[in-house]
Amino acid sequence: IPIKLVFRGTLIHSLEASHVQILENSLIGITESGTIGFVKENVVDDSKYESLKTQLGFTDAQVVNLGRRFIIPGFIDTHAHAPQYHNAGTGTDLPLLKWLEKYTFPTESKFRDLKFADNVYRKVVRRMLRNGTTTCCYFATIHTDASKLLAEIVTRAGQRAYVGKVCMDRHSPDHYVEQTDDSVRDTEEFITAIKAANNPLVQPIVTPRFAPSCSDKLMKELGALSHRHNTLLQSHISENIDECKWVQSLYPQCSSYTDVYSHFDMMHERTIMAHGCHLSETELRTFAETRAGVSHCPVSNFTLSSGALDVRKALGMDVKVGLGTDVSGGYSASMLVVIRDVIKASNSIQFNKPTDQEKKDYSPVGFEEAFYLATVGGSKLVNLQDTIGNFIDGKDFDAQIIDPFSQNSPFDVFDADTPLDIFQKFIFLGDDRNVDSIYVKGHFIFIFFQMMNNTNT
Ligand code: GUN
Ligand code: ZN
Structure with missing residues (x-):
C-alpha cells in the first residue's frame, strides 16, 4: 500500500507496561489506508534519510517535520457517559446512589428531546477529541433515537467509538425507565442500525x-x-459499598457481584466493567479467567468517594485493565487527568498498607505505566490490541501530535530537560493546549481543526 504521509521526529509509545519507548530522529510512514507502513528510528543524517526515501517508498509522500513536537498514541477512554457531559464539573457532593437519583437520571431523561441531545453530544465528542481521545466507549441513554444520533455525530467527527443504548427496566424513576421487551427490542434495533x-x-x-x-x-x-451479535458489553460493577450491599440483597443466591453477571452470561472476553473498587480476589480471578476487563475510573472514584481499584493487584492477577473518565462521575473528559489520579489511587493503596514491610513490597503504578494503561491497556479491553494502542507496523495510525511549546502551554521546558522529562511534564501538567492535532486510522480529524480555530459549528 502506498505511503501517503511521513512524520519525521520523536515518537513516544509503550511496548511494555514498565516504561515508555522514546524514538528520537524517527520516521513513521502512514499508508493510504491509514495504517502504519513503517517505523524507523535514528535517522540522523540526511544521506541516510534520502536513501530511505526510495527504500521505504515514500518519494511522493507528504513529509511533516515534527520539530520540537512529538507523537503519542491516541488515548482510549474505556468508560464515559456522553449525556452526563452536560453535568461535568457539577453535582459532586453525593455518593453514587443518591447522585444517580438527584443529578444523573433527571439529566439523562432529557435526551428524549433530540435537539437537546444534539447539542450535548456534539460538545462531548469535540471535548473528547481535543483532549486526544481517539477511541471512546460511550454510554448514551435509554432513548434509541438519541443513541443513534450520538453514533452519527461520532461518525461525522471521525472518532473511533463503541456506542451503547442504556438498558434499565427496574429500580429507576418513572420518568426514566423502560419496559423489558422494549429495552430488548430497541437494543437489537440499535445494534442492527449501527452495523448497517x-x-x-x-x-x-x-x-x-x-x-x-x-x-x-x-x-x-x-x-x-x-x-x-458478537458485540462488546459494558456495565458497572462494585463501585460503591452501598451499591454492593444492594446487589447482594437482590441476589442472595449469588456468591458475589461478579457472580450475578456470570449468571447472566455477561462475563466474557468482550466485557468491560467499570470501577471494580471492591472486587474480591475470587472475583478478580473470574475476570482473569473470562478475559473480561476492568475500566479503572479513579477521578470518578475519588469524586464520589466510592473506593479505589487496586490496579497493581488486578494486573498481577492478569486482569485486563484500561482507564475511563466516567464523565460525569468523573468531572473531566481528559485522560491526562485520569492518568494523574491512577497514580494517586495506587499511591494511596500503598500508604494505607498496615505495615512497613507491606508498604515496601508494594510497587505503585507510576506515570509510564499509567500511560500504558491509557493506550495499550485500553486497546486490550476493546480487543483491538492488534489494531491500536502503539506504533507497531501494520496497526492503524491513531495518534496525537503534542506540542510542548504551544502558545499558552501550561508548563515550561528548560535546556536540561530530557525527552522523558518533557513527556513527564506533559503527563502531569499538559492539557488540550498541547494537543496540536489528532489522527484516527490515518485521517486528520477536521472537526478538531475547526475547533482550534474557534469556528462555531
Ligand atoms: N452505576 C450505575 N449507573 C452509573 C452511572 O451513570 N455512573 C456511575 N459512575 N456509576 C453508575
Ligand atoms: Zn459510569
Whole structure:
C-alpha cells in the first residue's frame, strides 16, 4: 500500500507496561489506508534519510517535520457517559446512589428531546477529541433515537467509538425507565442500525446500566444479545459499598457481584466493567479467567468517594485493565487527568498498607505505566490490541501530535530537560493546549481543526 504521509521526529509509545519507548530522529510512514507502513528510528543524517526515501517508498509522500513536537498514541477512554457531559464539573457532593437519583437520571431523561441531545453530544465528542481521545466507549441513554444520533455525530467527527443504548427496566424513576421487551427490542434495533451504517470505526455495545437497574429477564436477554451479535458489553460493577450491599440483597443466591453477571452470561472476553473498587480476589480471578476487563475510573472514584481499584493487584492477577473518565462521575473528559489520579489511587493503596514491610513490597503504578494503561491497556479491553494502542507496523495510525511549546502551554521546558522529562511534564501538567492535532486510522480529524480555530459549528 502506498505511503501517503511521513512524520519525521520523536515518537513516544509503550511496548511494555514498565516504561515508555522514546524514538528520537524517527520516521513513521502512514499508508493510504491509514495504517502504519513503517517505523524507523535514528535517522540522523540526511544521506541516510534520502536513501530511505526510495527504500521505504515514500518519494511522493507528504513529509511533516515534527520539530520540537512529538507523537503519542491516541488515548482510549474505556468508560464515559456522553449525556452526563452536560453535568461535568457539577453535582459532586453525593455518593453514587443518591447522585444517580438527584443529578444523573433527571439529566439523562432529557435526551428524549433530540435537539437537546444534539447539542450535548456534539460538545462531548469535540471535548473528547481535543483532549486526544481517539477511541471512546460511550454510554448514551435509554432513548434509541438519541443513541443513534450520538453514533452519527461520532461518525461525522471521525472518532473511533463503541456506542451503547442504556438498558434499565427496574429500580429507576418513572420518568426514566423502560419496559423489558422494549429495552430488548430497541437494543437489537440499535445494534442492527449501527452495523448497517457500515462505519468500521463505530460499533454498538450492549449496555445494561448495572445489575440493580435490570430485571433477570432483561439481563438474560442482553447477555444473549452480546453473544448473538458478537458485540462488546459494558456495565458497572462494585463501585460503591452501598451499591454492593444492594446487589447482594437482590441476589442472595449469588456468591458475589461478579457472580450475578456470570449468571447472566455477561462475563466474557468482550466485557468491560467499570470501577471494580471492591472486587474480591475470587472475583478478580473470574475476570482473569473470562478475559473480561476492568475500566479503572479513579477521578470518578475519588469524586464520589466510592473506593479505589487496586490496579497493581488486578494486573498481577492478569486482569485486563484500561482507564475511563466516567464523565460525569468523573468531572473531566481528559485522560491526562485520569492518568494523574491512577497514580494517586495506587499511591494511596500503598500508604494505607498496615505495615512497613507491606508498604515496601508494594510497587505503585507510576506515570509510564499509567500511560500504558491509557493506550495499550485500553486497546486490550476493546480487543483491538492488534489494531491500536502503539506504533507497531501494520496497526492503524491513531495518534496525537503534542506540542510542548504551544502558545499558552501550561508548563515550561528548560535546556536540561530530557525527552522523558518533557513527556513527564506533559503527563502531569499538559492539557488540550498541547494537543496540536489528532489522527484516527490515518485521517486528520477536521472537526478538531475547526475547533482550534474557534469556528462555531
Ligand atoms: N452505576 C450505575 N449507573 C452509573 C452511572 O451513570 N455512573 C456511575 N459512575 N456509576 C453508575
Ligand atoms: Zn459510569
